[in-house]
Amino acid sequence: MKALLSSSSLFLLLLIFTTLLSPSLSVRCNPNDKKVLLKIKQALNNPYILSSWNPDNDCCKWYCVTCDSTTNRINSLTIFAGDLPGQIPAAVGDLPYLENLEFHKLTNLTGPIQPSIAKLKKLKFLRISWTNISGSVPDFLSQLSNLTFLDLAFNSLSGSIPSSLSKLQNLGALHLDRNKLTGPIPDSFGKFKGEVPELYLSHNQLSGKVPDSLGNMDFNVIDLSRNNLEGDASFLFGSKKTGYKVDLSRNKLEFNLSKVEFSTSLTSLDLNHNKLFGSIPEKMTSLSLQFLNVSYNRLCGQIPVGGKLQSFDYSTYFHNRCLCGAPLDSCK
DSSP, X not given: OHHHHHHHHHXXXXXXXXXXXXXXXXXXXXXXXXXXXXXXXXXXXXOGGXXXXXXXXXXXXXXXXXXXXXXXXXXXXXXXXXXXOEEOOGGGGGOTTOOEEEEEEETTEEXXXXXXXXXXXXXXXXXXXXXXXXXXXXXXXXXXXXXXXEEOOSSEEEEOOOGGGGGOTTOSEEEXXXXXXXXXXXXXXXXXXXXXXXXXOOSSEEEEEOOGGGGGOOXXXXXXXXXXXXXXXXXXXXXXXXXXXXXOOSSEEOOBGGGOOOOTTXXXXXXXXXXXXXXXXXXXXXXXXXXXXXXXXXXXXXXXXXXXTTSSOGGGTOSSSEEESTXXXXXX
16 A cells, blocks of 8 residues: 555656656757847847747747757758848857858848858858848958858849958858959969869959969869959869869950860850850860850851760850851851
8 A cells, every 4th residue: 555655656746747847848949049039030120030939939949940959059040031121130140059040032131241140150051142231241251160151142242252261171162143242353262272162253243364273273163254354264174173064154254265175074164255266176075065155256167076066056156256067057
């Protein structure tokens, strides 16, 4: 009887204890992180997209955020495609475990890139794109040594590109395209250590010559299109390179195409609207090209027969000085 009573009492005590503790056990959210998130919401004027950010609920279950499964700290803040007027709140820098930060397709987001982002030493993924943020590309981004992806495309950023970005040794992709950036491409972009990032600088107002140092890099993707770049850029190519996409279109580049050696890995090549001269190299017939455009240049001679070169239509080759042969008119 005593054993039965003690078992019942033990069970009752355990039930009471579990009931008292269950609310705190079910809440994963770190209190400091919750305070910071509520500051961010307030700074953004309590937008509808953050309506789930109720202080009475576990912040690990809020929309636009995730918590680390081990530490329960906020490791991701992703605000996407909402009506979000105002600037990036300074409080984003007070989420020390953040690895992923994204403000994307927020056309009413204005102001500069928030300096407090420099405090996020664990950050791996940073995307601020398709917004109306302005100002410069900040030098402090080079302090985020764990970054593997940096996307600042489709904004209104101006000024020059900081050379310090080449210090980001883990960077796999760098998107600075579709802004209002001016000045030259930094020479340091030919000196990336560790990872060589895919490099997207198109649709800006960059000028001057492409730095020779970029020839030392083996970019999987390099897109310098729609700028005001001039001079020789043939050193970006090479038979030993392993990249698959090069886009230099709509610049003022001038070099002899017939002397360029292409790697067999190349699948997309866009050189249209430049001042290229010479002829199309015979070796281009050995490339497995899926896209090619050499129109609006100063090329001459017969288009080599073979490979993929005749699979493209006349618009790939037209508006050159004296190119001929299929798919253009036959050579006289």
